[in-house]
Amino acid sequence: MTTIVTLKDINKLFLKGQIQTHALKDIKIEINEGEFVSISGPSGCGKSTLLSLLGLLDAPTSGTYQLTDINVESLSVDQRSKIRNQYIGYVFQSFNLIDHLTVFENVALPLEHRSEKSSDIKQAVEETLAIVDMQSHIHHKPNQLSGGQQQRVAIARALVGNPKILLVDEPTGNLDSRNGDLVMQELIKLNKQGVTIVMVTHDERYSRMASRQIKIFDGEVLVEHQEAVV
Ligand SMILES: Nc1ncnc2c1ncn2[C@@H]1O[C@H](COP(=O)(O)OP(=O)(O)O)[C@@H](O)[C@H]1O
Numbered sequence: 768m769t770t771i772v773t774l775k776d777i778n779k780l781f782l783k784g785q786i787q788t789h790a791l792k793d794i795k796i797e798i799n800e801g802e803f804v805s806i807s808g809p810s811g812c813g814k815s816t817l818l819s820l821l822g823l824l825d826a827p828t829s830g831t832y833q834l835t836d837i838n839v840e841s842l843s844v845d846q847r848s849k850i851r852n853q854y855i856g857y858v859f860q861s862f863n864l865i866d867h868l869t870v871f872e873n874v875a876l877p878l879e880h881r882s883e884k885s886s887d888i889k890q891a892v893e894e895t896l897a898i899v900d901m902q903s904h905i906h907h908k909p910n911q912l913s914g915g916q917q918q919r920v921a922i923a924r925a926l927v928g929n930p931k932i933l934l935v936d937e938p939t940g941n942l943d944s945r946n947g948d949l950v951m952q953e954l955i956k957l958n959k960q961g962v963t964i965v966m967v968t969h970d971e972r973y974s975r976m977a978s979r980q981i982k983i984f985d986g987e988v989l990v991e992h993q994e995a996v997v
C-alpha cells in the first residue's frame with residue numbers, strides 16, 4: 768500500500784495582534800492511496816487549516832509533512848508550487864473559478880502552468896469535463912452556471928492534472944441538498960475510479976459516506992472511524 772500523506776506532530780499557531788490561536792494540536796495522520804477520508808467537526812475546530820497545510824497553501828508551525836516520498840519542509844518556494852501543481856488537486860468551498868474565463872479556460876489553468884502542448888491540454892480538459900458531466904457547458908462562463916455546476920467545474924480543474932490527492936473543502940457547503948447529494952455522488956464515483964480524496968465537512972451525513980472518518984474537536988483528532996471492509 769502506498770502512503771500519500773504522513774503528518775507527524777503537526778501544530779499550527781496563528782497570532783493576530785495579542786490573540787494567539789492554537790488551531791492544530793499534535794496532529795498525526797496517515798493517508799493511503801485509494802482512501803476517501805472525511806475530516807469533520809464543528810465550525811472553527813481547524814478543518815480548513817488542516818486542509819490548507821495538506822494542500823501546501825500554508826505551512827505548520829511545527830511538525831513534519833511527508834507527501835509520498837517528499838519531505839515538504841525541505842522544499843524551496845519554487846519547488847513547493849511545482850509539487851502543489853503536480854501532486855495536489857484543491858477544491859475550495861467557494862469554488863474560486865475565475866469569472867472572466869470560460870469553463871474550458873478555468874479547467875485548463877493547471878496545465879497552462881506546466882506549459883503543455885495546446886492539443887494535449889484540449890484533450891485533457893475535454894476528457895475531465897466529461898468525467899464530471901460538464902462537457903456541454905465548455906464555453907460557458909461561471910456566472911451562467913448553477914452552484915452545483917460550478918462545483919463540478921472546480922472539481923474538474925482540480926482533477927485535470929491527474930493529482931496524487933484531491934482535497935475538498937466543504938464541497939456541499941454552498942449547495943442545496945439536491946446539488947450537495949449530486950456532488951457527493953460524484954466524489955464517491957471518482958474514489959471508486961482510484962482517486963484518493965480528503966474531504967472536509969461539518970455535515971455528519973456526508974462524512975459517513977467516506978471510507979474513513981476523522982473527527983476533529985478544538986484542533987485535536989478526537990476519533991477515527993474506519994468502515995468495515997466487506
Ligand atoms: N489566517 C488566520 N489567522 C488567524 N486565525 C485563524 C486563521 N485561520 C484560521 N484561524 C483560526 O483558527 C481556528 C480554526 O479555523 P478553521 O481551520 O478555519 O476552522 P474550520 O474550518 O474547522 O471552521 C479558528 O479559531 C480560526 O479563527
Ligand SMILES: [Mg+2]
Nearest residue numbers: 811814815816
Ligand atoms: Mg472551514
